Amino acid sequence: MTSSTNSKDNRKPINILVIGGSYGGIAVLNQLGKLLKEKETKTETGESDGVSARGAAAKVVITLVEPKNGFLNVIGIPRCMVSADFASTQFVDFESFKNFKFDKVISSDAETAKIAARSNSDSSKPDRTGYVLQWIQAKVTKLEESYAEYQMEYSGEKEVIDFDYAIIASGRDRTYPVAPKARSKKEFVDEMQSFVDSFKDKDVISIVGAGAVGIELSSEIKLHFPEKQVNLIHPHATLPPEPLSDDFKSKVVASLENAGIKLLLNTRIASEADGFLTTTDGRQIRSDFTFWTNSKNNNLAFLGDKIRKSYLSPAGNLYVNKFFQLSYNDQTLPNVMGIGDVVELPIIKTAGWAMYMGSLVSQNIIELLSGNEVSNAMIASEDIPKGMLLVGGNADIISQNQGKIEVNNKEFVELYKTYWVDRIVYSYNNA
Template identity: 30%
Template sequence: MNTRMPHVLVVGGSFGGHAFAYKLISLLLEKKIPLPHITLLDPRRGLLNPVAIPRSLVEPRFAEITFARPGEFSREMIDNVDFVHAKASYMTDTHVFVKSPLYEDTLQLKYDFALVATGRHHPDYIMPSQPTKEEFLALMNFYVLKFRDANHILIVGGGAVGIEVAGELRYHYPSKSVTLVHPHAELPPEPVSEKFKRRTLEALKILGVDVQLNTRVKTETETGVITVDGREITADCVLWTSSRGKVVTEFMDKEIFENVLDSTGALKVNYHMNLSGGQKSFENLYAIGDVNDFPVIKTAGGAIHQAAVAAQNVARALAIQCGREDTWPERASIEPWGIHTAILIGKEMGVSQLMGLGDSAGYKESAAFFGDDMSTSKCYESLGIRKSTRLRTLEDSHDGSVKALEKTAASLSVRETTTSV
């Protein structure tokens, strides 16, 4: 009789991956179904709120609250998840290869269910990759000083991040010149209403941001940038927020997953969040958030919403394995929702288009959607994040990370020593 504990692998530990693991554990505990072995792979030693990065770039004290250390995770996560600080270097439909600078070998881990929540590649000032809170704070402090010492700051790209960074800069430094250039006639580029776009531009101008639309940058120079039409825009500091990074799926086997990878590298999913494309479907594999092709505006809240669907479907499969078919009679599914997004412009103005409310909310009402901490406490509360003065997971030290890697490999009995994948 096979009594091996099922293994659930989570690749990517930002909001989506963390929410999936937390929801899965909560569902199984509630229904008194045995927990599987859960491994979460992510280089970061903690959880970062990406929504709060624009303010963290200008306000060092604020950056302190946007990074939760492992010891502040929920009791359920600390007790039941192996947090391994490493990247998946190669993945098939049954195994993943894991590399870590803390461990000299490559580990091959077998899984029964897997969730991919790896997001996109971004510059560090948009989605910091620093593994520790100390390194993250050091990067934020670098930009705090950089912006403090600059007189004219140029933001290239009028997406949500560029708009929010420009707003924060003008709010915190009203005497500085802040220019936002955008290659199109309107901003932001997301499919929001014309009213949303118009009010966004109005709010930026109220704050004193110099917005230059239909302006495409050709190259950066020592004194600013040169546009494609030959104009020079001078600036002490240039910040690029225009690049929509590629999805992080390069570690996935291209032949095995050929039918579920679109032309951009995004993972095709169905309404159950399963990888699915053409005649090929992977019932035990899921993808959520920026990394999938689900046709919605990508937000942290949306990733958490998708995570709940994937978690219930994995919980259902585990229940069936235990003879509990009636626990969840049907698979959970989700359909693309309408426009549900908001942008904070400075501390006191925002623009929103929300389900059920449309784009009718005013500047202050939209700003209130973020609270005083750019949704940090709201998101952390939904994940059971709690404050603690003591770090309690293995991964709080170099030795702990090595032990976590060894524990995961030993429990699965699939450790192999290799030098490359």
């Protein structure tokens, strides 16, 4: 793929590749665009020397590679899996984000082409001359140190894109349909409705694995289908598994039990057959419908051999330094960065952390473009607060935030009516 050049200068554009359009990816699009606009303004007024790496006239091209034609609010997935109507509110078309309107959309899908046409004629699109923002509806299939290969959705056509900087924000895969295959709102809603249809006529539902997804999905099923028996099966004595306080965990357990969810702790499943789950100690549990939420893996299959061998941890995470550059032992790849779920950092992975990382990475890229050293670092591990918000039984919001443990904090209850999606969209339209 060949990027356009600045009409006033034949210098090669500076290409920034963003892999993934979830929380971290959209934070990069928003913050990087905002910072480039500020730099452009300062250059025009003589306060800045522009992008000194290639001169003030060099065009910056930011390219998002993402197969979905919108932002999917994945923290709302458990509720989406019991309500197709709610699911329709959690898939937000990229058009809805005013701060990063695309200058160019590349897709082989007819529906996406309509988005592209509207984007190209949109009078509300920001007036910018210093950078170009484009979106390719595709999946990255290979990432090397200076280029990526991708495959277009729908057509399957394969292309190559060169980059100067790349941000890996590809997120995490879970059991389908917690990680849906949908590329559009309609496909997503259809997938969620199909899941509801698969269990709605079953009497006994079992969720295996009591991480955040398992806890919230069992809670949502019981809330929306109170007549069903819901089993939540977990191999350990407490839940969730994250390093949180005993008080928080006990409040989660109490919330689930108060809602009538049957907790089966210290229970491992050996097999499933003929409507029964058999445990490793020989017990049998009736289950008309079983859903497993006990596995996850990062979307990093596209890593080239050199990056994989040098920067992938045994746990399947990317080794990064405090500036989010790929780094391990004495090796650092300064132009490739990882954020969000995919990084090897001692934190409880959340959407908030992904957006925070996206903001810092954007600032670091601006420093690199200006010929400076990166300086925006992740806070020290000993200063990272342990926190989590969970939707428990009866739609309780259980939170551990800045050391404070609460059930149904009024602000959080309000935010979780839409699973934060309104706040996210608002923040990227009014910042």
